[in-house]
Amino acid sequence: MSVLILAEDVDATADEVVRALGERAVPVHRVNTAWFPSQLRLDARLQGHRWTGVLQTPSRRVELEEVTAVWYRSPRAYRFPSGLSDAERAHAALEAKYGLGGVLASLPALWVNHPARLADAAYKPVQLVTARRCGLNVPDTLITQDAGAVRLFAEEGASVTKLLGSNTLVEQGLRKLAFTQLLDRDGLADLRGIEVTTHLVQRWVPKAYEVRLIVIGTEFTAAAIRSATPQGHLDWRADHDGAGYDLVPTPAAVRSGVAELMQIMDLRYAALDFVVTPGGEWVFLEINAGGQFGWIQERTGAPLIGQLADLLARGIR
Amino acid sequence: MTAVLPEEFAHDPIASHSARFPLGQVAGPLSQDRPSPRGVRPWGLVAMRPARAQGDPVREAFTYDSITQTSVDAAGRPLVTSGATANKVTSNDGDEGPSEDYTYDFCPDSPYPV
Missing domain, CATH: 3.30.1490 (Dna Ligase; domain 1)
Structure with missing residues (x-):
């Protein structure tokens, strides 16, 4: 078994997940698609019901058959030789997307999350209507x-x-x-x-505080975000420094609705944003299928890195 | 300089082939395009303001180490011990350069250059 992490080169959260998997003695391969084609090579063959072969970097050999989980973090676009014309570059990029991207996307592994599901989840209107169908309060x-x-x-x-x-x-x-x-x-x-x-x-939803709810597999971690400034009260992203964080329980009805939403959207990880009204009602704003969570762990002590490492380690065996 | 428009995504009304294996664009030259006049420019961009911090100091100061599979600075110090919050925070608009959620929620091949 091994875990494949597709991430960009500089990413502190990816660093911590690599370290956490190492602490669990789980083989991990971190790859950035931006290394393709000069520092990343694919040699894959369709055998039986799956693609077999290797993904090779100058220092690492990834056996495709051994990959049991993939964390699709934030890999970067392929980098082709500078001598290519624009048309040639577009051709090479498309071939690589269908070739390398296609082989990877078809790996029978636990995906956190599968890139196609990320694409689906990017559409906010889809999020909102699906959340409402799942019984969540949506403005x-x-x-x-x-x-x-x-x-x-x-x-x-x-x-x-x-x-x-x-x-x-x-x-x-x-x-x-x-x-x-x-x-x-x-x-x-x-x-x-x-x-x-x-x-x-x-x-506008009257707001006591906001919540970022991190769902990793079946683990729910809700962090209340309490802003101290008018700008932060309107949108906490505008005032990180002025916000206070503490862990709060997730109401059973919210948990149930979010679990159904995750199932319908076929997601294993998500960072969801809620407003909590002065009356205590949780109102769904959005679901970020690739949203950040590292700072929530730092501010609250919630063991999110460990939860993700455990999920990836379980993978599909 | 002309902006690199997200043609593959924007010209396809629903998820394109590109979106099925989305890759974030490698950082390149910043667009020098000027805002269009009011009425031409989409109304939703009225609130756009320059971020407090420009550039990307963390990505400039750290590089990938293929042995540890983590990022280190020129002295070999790990990024995770630096206190930097690169790629941990959503839209912090602070000292970490571009770290907006969209990079991770959805990263088509040709988003706006960042």
Whole structure:
């Protein structure tokens, strides 16, 4: 047996999981797809009902048949020789995706998580509707290009807007960020550009605190995030330094709904975000199938690295 | 410089072949594109502000060590003992460079350059 970790080169959480697996005497191979093709080679053959062969780096040989678990962390894009034309590079990338990516994606191992499931889970509208079907409380949500629809929605109650995908953008040589925004009168007065693409507007949920719920296999760890600043109260991501963390129990109904959600989305790991209202109701915001958890362990002492290492070590045998 | 647009993903309305084995883009030159005028620029970008910290000091200071399969600095000190929170925190907007969730939730081959 062995565990394959697909991760980028510099990743402190991946480092800790490698170390934890080593402490459990579990063979682990950490590979970055960015090493392909110069430092990563594939030699695979279809035999029987599976791909067999090796994944080879200058210092490591991964026998595909021995891989029992894969942690799909954050591998990076292939790097091809600089002499290739754009068309040749695109060709090589696509062939590598179908070839290397296809062989790896078909490994009969425990995937945390399978990349195709990550792709499915990236769609927030899918998350929201699936969560509601699983019995979780989900805020009323509007996705639209229509300014009138936004104003009508906002008239019905306090509302926020957040991005459906990445909250970062690079332009003018700068990395820019946008966090959740409360819609106020000024903002609603000028909605120019809303027709350019879809936008998400959601009912503001009165908040006592927020929760990041880490699910690793069957282990549930809920960390309350208590923000001390107005900006952090609106979106805790905007004020990490000012937030306090403590572990809280997960209500049985939430646990049941999340377990069903994980099953439907075929996920073994997820970081879910909830708002907890002053009345104690948990309201689902999103599920991050590859969300961060390392800092939750550091702030609360919850043994998340160990839980993940144990899950990977069990794998499929 | 022209931005590297996420053509493979953006031009495919639902999950593309690329999304089925998503890979984060290797860091490259930062886009110098300027924001479009109000009305042309998507409304959702109104709140975009420069992150407090630019660059990626952790990734610049540490490299992968193939023996330990972990990251170390030039003196051989492990990243995990440095106190850095690289790749542990969601959108910290602090001193760790790009660490937004999207890198891990979903990383198409050609996202915005970071």
